[in-house]
Amino acid sequence: IRNDMVALEEDGYITQPHTSAGRVPTDKGYRLFVDRLSEVKPLSAAERRAVQTFLRGAVDLDDVLRRSVRLLAQLTRQVAVIQYPTLSRSTVRHLEVLAVTPARLMLVLITDAGRVDQRLLDLGDVITEEQVAQLRTLLNQALSGRRLSEASAVVADLPEQAPMELRDAMIRASTVLIETLVEHPEERLLLGGTANLTRNATDFPGSLRQVLEALEEQVVVLKLLAAARDPGTITVRIGEENEAEEMRGTSLVSIGYASHGTVLGGMGVVGPTRMDYPGTIAAVRAVARYVGEILTTR
Structure with missing residues (x-):
């Protein structure tokens, strides 16, 4: 055993921290x-x-x-x-759009990791329940399944693709979403x-x-x-x-x-x-x- 210990020490696998200590x-x-x-x-x-x-x-x-x-x-x-x-590795699972008042919406971004971000969106005019549903559908069609790192570029193009009656709401929603997506918290x-x-x-x-x-x-x-x-x-x-x-x-x-x-x-x-x-x-x-x-x- 002593010879084995000497060999292990010579090869650098064990050492003696100080003279009164055993080998470690x-x-x-x-x-x-x-x-x-x-x-x-x-x-x-x-x-x-x-x-x-x-x-x-x-x-x-x-x-x-x-x-x-x-x-x-x-x-x-x-x-x-x-x-x-x-965030860069996460993807958008779902985007919920809820009417808080006829002129205010809440956007809820949910990622595949379970992260949830909520943002309030003030509109310039009132919006109907049907338009809220349409806005929700357009946003989810564009964003669901996309990585957050690429989603902001997609969001920027959405206002041009929206129907005229939803364009102002989409511009405001896109602005809020881009701010959310490009944030890089520590x-x-x-x-x-x-x-x-x-x-x-x-x-x-x-x-x-x-x-x-x-x-x-x-x-x-x-x-x-x-x-x-x-x-x-x-x-x-x-x-x-x-x-x-x-x-x-x-x-x-x-x-x-x-x-x-x-x-x-x-x-x-x-x-x-x-x-x-x-x-x-x-x-x-x-x-x-x-x-x-x-x-x-x-």
Whole structure:
């Protein structure tokens, strides 16, 4: 055994942090372990049922993601991170047009990810229920199924295609919709279980402050999660494999979650390089799959 330990240390797979310590795996050692995982034990049937029941109780997209991040943190006892769906990858599922008053409408834009945007539209004149229905039909024929990134160009051409009696209303509706579609709010990140960092403080080689600041600023983690493009494919970044210096004492296990086969965002777990990789991979994969199923059926 001693000879094996010497060989592993010479090859860079284990190291001795200080003279009174035992040997521990290096980033290279953990990478070998993760790459050699031929099979990851899935969650138990009871765990899967609990995950499904908890997530299916969500009332909207925000609730789905909030529940997911809490669930991941509880399952892994690490910090869970989930990226909100990026608008550029979403498509228009439906556009509802509702008459608030005879001279005011509400436009409700619903995406395939379950995102809902509402806008009030003041008209220059009163509009009949029949004209409201006609406006709704024209807008849905033009926009349903289109990516948000291309929808604004389509909306700009709608006034010319509308009947004369609807042209003014369509101009006003198009203006409001273009403002909605071209908005690019900062991508948001939901965090859960940040207290788990302090519980595992001894497992981090450096200062926790850098890690906490990186999580708080979100940009670094969002960049890492944005790399998730294939639904169902787990990515594991260990220690020095992270480009951001403040994350080099951590490991990130991430995956993309999808609706109708399109990746909407990323989710994952941040923790020390010494973590339960098989258990974490199983939890991240399962939660991403169930989130995708829920978003697909809504």
